[in-house]
Amino acid sequence: MVMLVxxxxxxFHPYVQICYYLFIGSLLMYFNHPIxxxxxxxxxxxxxxxxxxxxxLKKWIVILILMxxxxxxxxxxxxxxxxxxxxxxxxxxxxLEAIIYGITMALxxxxxxxxFVSFNVILNGNRFLYIFSKFLPRTAFLIMMSxxxxxxxxxxxxxxxxxxxxxxxxxxxxxIKNRMKNGMLRLQxxxxxxxxxxxxxxxxxxxxxxxxxxxxxYIPYYMKKQDWxxxxxxxxxxxxCIAGGTLGYGKLIIYPKLGTLHFFLIDWIVFGCMxxxxxxPLWVEGRERLRxxx
Amino acid sequence: xxxxxxILFLTVIVLFILLLFSFILFPLQHYLVLxxxxxxxxxxxxxxxxxxxxxxxxxxxxxxxxAAIAAIARVPFAGLPSIxxxxxxxxxxxxVFGAESGFLVGxxxxxxxxxxxxxxxxxxWQMFAWGTMGLSAGLLRPLLGKIWIQCIFGFVWGFLxxxxxxxxxxxxxxxxxxxxxxxxxxxxxxxxxxxxxxCNVIFIALFSKRWVKILDRFKRKYGLLxxxxxxxxxx
Numbered sequence: 001m002v003m004l005v006x007x008x009x010x011x012f013h014p015y016v017q018i019c020y021y022l023f024i025g026s027l028l029m030y031f032n033h034p035i036x037x038x039x040x041x042x043x044x045x046x047x048x049x050x051x052x053x054x055x056x057l058k059k060w061i062v063i064l065i066l067m068x069x070x071x072x073x074x075x076x077x078x079x080x081x082x083x084x085x086x087x088x089x090x091x092x093x094x095x096l097e098a099i100i101y102g103i104t105m106a107l108x109x110x111x112x113x114x115x116f117v118s119f120n121v122i123l124n125g126n127r128f129l130y131i132f133s134k135f136l137p138r139t140a141f142l143i144m145m146s147x148x149x150x151x152x153x154x155x156x157x158x159x160x161x162x163x164x165x166x167x168x169x170x171x172x173x174x175x176i177k178n179r180m181k182n183g184m185l186r187l188q189x190x191x192x193x194x195x196x197x198x199x200x201x202x203x204x205x206x207x208x209x210x211x212x213x214x215x216x217x218y219i220p221y222y223m224k225k226q227d228w229x230x231x232x233x234x235x236x237x238x239x240x241c242i243a244g245g246t247l248g249y250g251k252l253i254i255y256p257k258l259g260t261l262h263f264f265l266i267d268w269i270v271f272g273c274m275x276x277x278x279x280x281p282l283w284v285e286g287r288e289r290l291r292x293x294x
Numbered sequence: 295x296x297x298x299x300x301i302l303f304l305t306v307i308v309l310f311i312l313l314l315f316s317f318i319l320f321p322l323q324h325y326l327v328l329x330x331x332x333x334x335x336x337x338x339x340x341x342x343x344x345x346x347x348x349x350x351x352x353x354x355x356x357x358x359x360x361a362a363i364a365a366i367a368r369v370p371f372a373g374l375p376s377i378x379x380x381x382x383x384x385x386x387x388x389x390v391f392g393a394e395s396g397f398l399v400g401x402x403x404x405x406x407x408x409x410x411x412x413x414x415x416x417x418x419w420q421m422f423a424w425g426t427m428g429l430s431a432g433l434l435r436p437l438l439g440k441i442w443i444q445c446i447f448g449f450v451w452g453f454l455x456x457x458x459x460x461x462x463x464x465x466x467x468x469x470x471x472x473x474x475x476x477x478x479x480x481x482x483x484x485x486x487x488x489x490x491x492x493c494n495v496i497f498i499a500l501f502s503k504r505w506v507k508i509l510d511r512f513k514r515k516y517g518l519l520x521x522x523x524x525x526x527x528x529x
Contacts, residue, residue: 078474149362183370198359202352
């Protein structure tokens, strides 16, 4: 994994990547115009496709569709705010505003989850922790070590459950209470097994000089020219979007009365900035594909 | 130590009250950003303290190990959905090693388990919920001597955890707030919260004594995290 040659969006510095996710996350919370959010959704789908041709997305797709359907269908019946009344349901008003709000809410949640699907593919393990290791070195180290323990403990649990199995202590049959007891016993064995060893690990760390100097990263990342260039571009685009947003562009007034869906000139500018910002991974990947071919 | 604890406790309460007031008083729109910022600040407070303190290498490894145990705690129960002893492990750690360790283990366990299951907008809330669970177990340690009191504590936290986790859905849609939505969200999580609470009670009733004993013995043997023996090897 360490020697894997990374290209495209993955080859960027973790700082640039986290900035991208922070920016699109804030913009998703900032804008609520359905056209903005739908465009963002389409772009995020393409971003996810460009990472791993949609493998990570596939696991989520059913949940995402179900969830957004539930929100869109339920919201108008749960919330009766708004002035444009469409019809009455069991004596309660069902309003156009609540329907539109349900749609933007569903779009928002789906967008945020899509963003995290991509986030989990790009900023996994090392990169995620690298971001914290600069200003919270010890915490990052604690998390890193804890992550390392997880596969180890899983292996130990497997061994223990094999032994338990032979002794007839099963997790598959029996009363719930017994099964809970057996599961917890396995965990307890892992605990006692690992406690002593943790001390040995710590002593060995100390013997190798842990804590004597500044912590270094296993995989070093350097900010290259293209990282800086993109970081500045992303910041500029983000600033433009926020500036537009504070003036009310890219936002739809829903309650108490639905505002106009119409786009003004500045709406288009903000919209363009947002599109360029969201499709940053696509620009990078696309450029590399073109270079490869021609 | 006592003073530190009081300050910590006060800060958390003040921040929480601030959070509540900012919701009620100010007609702000960006509740999600605001709430995540406040939660992040609380967690940062603890992490920063951890960075500044003198901590032995052994203690770091033990904390990492406990967080890993909490994170994988649901693995043996894969066949029994909605049963997970993560909360039990965190409460026990808080009881034995104190409030700060409880918070760290809870928060780190949330990050670690999400690295394998997927990070999401719920990660900060989970960190906060499990963190404060460990924290409160540590703070209320003098009161939680009896097993049945611990059981009540675990039962209450089963629900509190779910309620904190529901907040991110509510908070991201404050503009749309109505009591029907609120009740709907909380009612839909009720059965899940109840099973969490009951699990906590069962695990505490059956295993709390043993786990506290194991960890306590270990703490004293090596003088870790507030134990008495040995002071070598500070980092």
